[in-house]
Amino acid sequence: MTGFVLDVSVALAWCFHDEATPAHSAEFIAMVETLSIEIDQETPYRAFGEILALARGQGLTAYDAAYLELAMRSGVPLAAKDLALAAGARSLGVEVIGA
Numbered sequence: 001m002t003g004f005v006l007d008v009s010v011a012l013a014w015c016f017h018d019e020a021t022p023a024h025s026a027e028f029i030a031m032v033e034t035l036s037i038e039i040d041q042e043t044p045y046r047a048f049g050e051i052l053a054l055a056r057g058q059g060l061t062a063y064d065a066a067y068l069e070l071a072m073r074s075g076v077p078l079a080a081k082d083l084a085l086a087a088g089a090r091s092l093g094v095e096v097i098g099a
């Protein structure tokens with residue numbers, strides 16, 4: 001896998017950075033649809049194992065831990081705005097983009 005793991009908070013910030021209008025939202029959605037986005041099929045199977053342990057160990061929500069686990073497993077940076085997620089990622093040696 002190449003690229004990065006995208007925390008939804010980053011994607012939402014791209015769309016709603018200055019209280020975007022519904023027209024801006026439509027433009028954002030159209031742009032996102034052109035991206036080469038891969039959906040990880042393994043994450044659900046790791047939810048009660050690695051992800052839950054990572055969440056507890058780093059003091060993260062389960063969904064933030066899922067982003068972090070995917071970045072770690074894939075060896076790619078994590079794009080995140082959440083400060084706790086970014087701190088947890090950095091403490092485990094994961095490159096963080098955006099926070």
